[in-house]
Amino acid sequence: xxxxxxxxxxxxxxxxxxxxxxxxFLKRTRSELxxxxxxxVWKDRLHVCDVNRDVFEIVGLGYADPDIIPVFTDINAxxxxxxxxxxxxxxxxxxxxxxxxxxxxxxxx
Amino acid sequence: xxxxxxxxxxxxxxxQDPFNNSSYGTLVDAPYKLVSLPVLDVLDFNERIIRGYEDxxxxxxxxxxxxxxxxxxxxxxxxxxxxxxIAPEIPLYIPENCTGCxxxxxxxPDTAILGKVLSETELEERLATITxxxxxxxxxxxxxxxxxxxxxxxxxxxxGGMFNIIIDPSKCKGCAECVTICDDNALKMADKTxxxxxxxxxxxxxxxxxxxxNQQYVSDNLLIDMMLKEQTHLYTGGAGSCAGCxxxxxxxxxxxxxxSKYGDQWGIVAATGCNxxxxxxxxxxxxxxxxxxxxxENAPAYAIGVRMRWDQMGWQDRPLWCLGGDGAMFDIGFxxxxxxxxxxxxxxxxxLDTQVYSNTGGQASTSSFTGxxxxxxxxxxxxGGKQERRKEIAQIAMMHPRTYVAQTTCxxxxxxxxxxxxxxxxxxxxxxxxxxxxxxxxxxxxxMAAEQARLAVDSRAFPLLVYDPRKGNTIKERLxxxxxxxxxxxxxxxxxxxxxxxxxDFARSExxxxxxxxxxxxxxxxxxxxxxxxxxxxxxxxxxxxxx
Numbered sequence: 001x002x003x004x005x006x007x008x009x010x011x012x013x014x015x016x017x018x019x020x021x022x023x024x025f026l027k028r029t030r031s032e033l034x035x036x037x038x039x040x041v042w043k044d045r046l047h048v049c050d051v052n053r054d055v056f057e058i059v060g061l062g063y064a065d066p067d068i069i070p071v072f073t074d075i076n077a078x079x080x081x082x083x084x085x086x087x088x089x090x091x092x093x094x095x096x097x098x099x100x101x102x103x104x105x106x107x108x109x
Numbered sequence: 110x111x112x113x114x115x116x117x118x119x120x121x122x123x124x125q126d127p128f129n130n131s132s133y134g135t136l137v138d139a140p141y142k143l144v145s146l147p148v149l150d151v152l153d154f155n156e157r158i159i160r161g162y163e164d165x166x167x168x169x170x171x172x173x174x175x176x177x178x179x180x181x182x183x184x185x186x187x188x189x190x191x192x193x194x195i196a197p198e199i200p201l202y203i204p205e206n207c208t209g210c211x212x213x214x215x216x217x218p219d220t221a222i223l224g225k226v227l228s229e230t231e232l233e234e235r236l237a238t239i240t241x242x243x244x245x246x247x248x249x250x251x252x253x254x255x256x257x258x259x260x261x262x263x264x265x266x267x268x269g270g271m272f273n274i275i276i277d278p279s280k281c282k283g284c285a286e287c288v289t290i291c292d293d294n295a296l297k298m299a300d301k302t303x304x305x306x307x308x309x310x311x312x313x314x315x316x317x318x319x320x321x322x323n324q325q326y327v328s329d330n331l332l333i334d335m336m337l338k339e340q341t342h343l344y345t346g347g348a349g350s351c352a353g354c355x356x357x358x359x360x361x362x363x364x365x366x367x368x369s370k371y372g373d374q375w376g377i378v379a380a381t382g383c384n385x386x387x388x389x390x391x392x393x394x395x396x397x398x399x400x401x402x403x404x405x406e407n408a409p410a411y412a413i414g415v416r417m418r419w420d421q422m423g424w425q426d427r428p429l430w431c432l433g434g435d436g437a438m439f440d441i442g443f444x445x446x447x448x449x450x451x452x453x454x455x456x457x458x459x460x461l462d463t464q465v466y467s468n469t470g471g472q473a474s475t476s477s478f479t480g481x482x483x484x485x486x487x488x489x490x491x492x493g494g495k496q497e498r499r500k501e502i503a504q505i506a507m508m509h510p511r512t513y514v515a516q517t518t519c520x521x522x523x524x525x526x527x528x529x530x531x532x533x534x535x536x537x538x539x540x541x542x543x544x545x546x547x548x549x550x551x552x553x554x555x556x557m558a559a560e561q562a563r564l565a566v567d568s569r570a571f572p573l574l575v576y577d578p579r580k581g582n583t584i585k586e587r588l589x590x591x592x593x594x595x596x597x598x599x600x601x602x603x604x605x606x607x608x609x610x611x612x613x614d615f616a617r618s619e620x621x622x623x624x625x626x627x628x629x630x631x632x633x634x635x636x637x638x639x640x641x642x643x644x645x646x647x648x649x650x651x652x653x654x655x656x657x
Contacts (some may be wrong), residue, residue: 035285051289052288053294053296069139078617079630081630083266089607090605094605096618098553098556099554099619099623100552102620104470105552105620106487107470107487
């Protein structure tokens with residue numbers, strides 16, 4: 001799966017101080033996207049992709065932005081908060097979104 | 110007793126299955142697989158008992174007669190099971206994007222996505238048999254001209270082959286593994302509307318009506334293409350495994366590889382576990398080869414007995430697989446397994462390694478990774494999941510006299526097939542340990558089996574290996590780590606990020622380790638120990654293979 005190859009179904013412009021609006025926008029991924037599969041984040045934008053490669057795009061939110069952490073937490077991305085903001089040579093960073101709660105994980109036998 | 114005399118056969122179109130999608134045969138229709146046994150009447154079983162389960166009358170109308178009491182199940186009865194209504198989505202095929210790689214067909218856990226190749230002439234002849242023009246055009250558009258099957262044969266002077274992928278709507282569980290594995294955007298998930306399902310049912314029916322693939326397009330040297338042959342489909346759809354089950358794919362691929370060489374002239378002794386539950390939930394059996402199950406702990410001992418009897422009968426040339434999960438082979442049946450491997454007998458062992466007792470709710474096994482959150486090693490304030498280190502059954506097996514050993518995953522298709530075929534060719538005991546996801550216990554999505562298996566290998570959590578005693582007299586000569594990325598290095602470095610891929614990255618992607626990360630993303634001490642354990646295991650393998 002390559003970044004930037006999916007169909008962008010919806011776009012939101014992230015403004016400084018606009019985290020709550022961004023999270024509100026992402027709620028739509030639950031009903032308008034299928035199983036979430038991967039997140040791609042550039043310096044200046046984020047793509048949340050589902051299994052069909054359909055994309056929700058957030059413009060203005062890059063990996064250096066502190067707001068990426070609550071957004072990634074919201075979509076359950078498998079990311080490392082210690083390195084997420086660090087610059088890299090590559091054009092973008094990518095993260096899996098397939099993590100789930102294990103069955104009955106809090107059940108003590 | 111139920112009256113069935115006036116009803117059409119379950120293997121023919123009927124009210125519940127008007128397009129006969131649940132007929133015997135995978136790529137083409139086939140009759141019931143009959144046996145000559147005084148204790149099992151296949152026709153009665155399929156027409157009376159299966160029908161009772163399929164139409165919902167079994168619990169009210171089936172008498173507790175000898176047939177039920179014996180719990181014998183004919184071969185392939187899972188074929189007659191209808192899963193059309195268990196998932197809200199189904200994959201759709203986009204032929205113009207398809208390259209004919211066969212990854213989707215290979216990785217499906219439920220034999221629900223199938224491929225076929227015909228010459229253009231053959232295709233036109235068969236299309237002409239579809240009387241409804243709209244259906245004919247609908248199905249015609251689902252055939253593609255790929256480089257692999259059309260352009261490449263043409264360059265050799267042969268007619269180009271038309272390629273078709275089809276989804277069996279009666280067997281698909283909607284896991285989306287096929288869509289995830291497809292690198293070419295040739296599949297997408299869609300809602301199961303009436304129109305979508307009718308098209309899928311008709312397409313699947315025409316697919317089966319069109320006969321087998323033209324064998325001139327199927328290369329025996331291309332292992333990924335083996336599922337274009339009917340004889341490899343010895344594990345039918347209709348098993349009761351979870352959507353996306355990694356074990357289902359492993360069993361299908363094991364059956365395909367064995368079937369490609371031996372047809373259906375071989376058998377299975379299975380240890381109790383998830384695999385026996387979903388392949389023998391009465392009255393449904395997906396296997397088209399003889400299969401038996403006794404207990405959790407005794408499958409290898411049972412297999413020794415079957416092997417001896419088969420040899421007495423002159424069946425030395427028929428392979429016998431003994432299969433079980435990590436609970437059966439690493440733990441509870443370990444002494445029996447060791448006895449089997451020490452026996453020198455020609456028995457092949459296949460281990461479905463989910464690193465957890467999946468069937469009983471997710472207890473830790475000796476195969477579980479350090480730090481894994483399981484029942485009986487629950488992550489809490491005092492202990493962070495499992496504290497012991499993982500047992501390495503492959504290394505233990507290597508130390509048995511003259512034993513073939515392989516460790517593989519379904520996501521590494523060629524490695525998998527070569528491991529299984531190597532085990533079959535080896536004249537003596539062999540064991541193939543296969544990494545398999547258990548979606549509910551690992552805490553990963555239904556579509557993640559292959560991706561997580563790849564990450565398990567990339568992160569050294571589960572290295573690939575083949576140990577073949579025929580290769581030489583030293584361990585270094587016998588042991589190959591081919592297939593592992595950057596095999597001479599400690600860690601594989603992701604070329605995109607330039608960062609090493611470690612066990613911490615693997616753990617971060619699965620729910621079973623999620624409690625090991627604090628709010629800032631720091632891994633726990635236990636998880637760091639797990640990382641060191643995996644590196645130490647990798648170093649040992651490198652040393653044994655002469656790479657260190």
